[in-house]
Amino acid sequence: MTRTDTWRPRAWQTQSLLLAYPDETFRRHLPLARRAAAGLPDRAAAPLRTFIEHTEGRPAEDTAADYVATFDHRKRCCPFLTYYAHGDTRRRGIALLRLKRTYAAAGWCLTDEELPDHLAVVLEFAAVVGAHDGGRLLRDHRAGIELLRLALREARSPWSHVLDSVSATLPPLSGDERTAVARLAAEGPPEEQVGLAPFAPPEFMPAPTGGPR
Template structure:
């Protein structure tokens, strides 16, 4: 699928089902998600065991208990713990200015496919990346996921250790990807020991010197316009 990365082992249709299902399961739980769980379970039955079984485990845990409990659990899981972060660039760059450039790369990748987001979503959120890979451009989405393979693995391990109801969704995603390589395994060990980088205060997602209009000579081109017109997922 790409010269930089190995090709997928699963057929494209199965990748799309797995990634779209995981994207929905990892989003904030609401009434519409609960109404879809039966459909998602049926779709998961079309997947191989290593990919489909974790999705069904996640669905089963979301089906048990009340919606309000799931919502409280979601906030506690993903909004308060650094190692449970759903923003892929956070694992590599943390709260540093380098993350702004990494986020811009996601936007550039999406624009190559004509895919745009509104201002309510950051482009590196795992749900956004998975939906893009499932429904817009599987090749470029595959590359984005593999470029952040170490962060995904750390997220999987952290959710496993916390016995999170969302562990199965992330486990399924990693099961669609090739095994970790030596350098990726080393990156996971380093992230597990040190956590994401911490450096700078007052970071705004795209505010880096290279893309700040005030720092460019008059009349020089803008490297990439940030789309503000509607688009996005679902």
């Protein structure tokens, strides 16, 4: 990715909007997302158009119910990226704090309702800081993104199309990344060692996503 690569931040911002909880604001963003997708390369735009067309044709309450059933009730479809590498362990707490510091260093502050590792939040930040730094942050979580994409595809979730678009903005998986994805798929996220209390404060632990992120 080069510093003049401008379409990727536009794609990440659009993907972030489409991964938000589907409330009234989400519905108003769909026409904006459609216009934004029109200016993207087809490999990133086509999956977004598929998702938008599917969503526009369904009642809002059905989309909201599907979102909760997918992201709240399926651990394999967890939208919190540090969970894939660290589970709910002390190391995840450290990873979350690092993310918050990365955001703060760029002058970007989260609201109390937003967790720093939610994919929609990471994508929005990547869009703000640009293709070079944003791409690097997303590549840091490449294995988790790919595992989420595969889980959504297996569940036949319409949000799998949004993850297909995210994947299209990133380089192909390397050998090490393929190994990490295979390991996570086989073993699942790590578990905390016996006798250790969770490190992460309550505001950093996964919470139901059926509302503002």
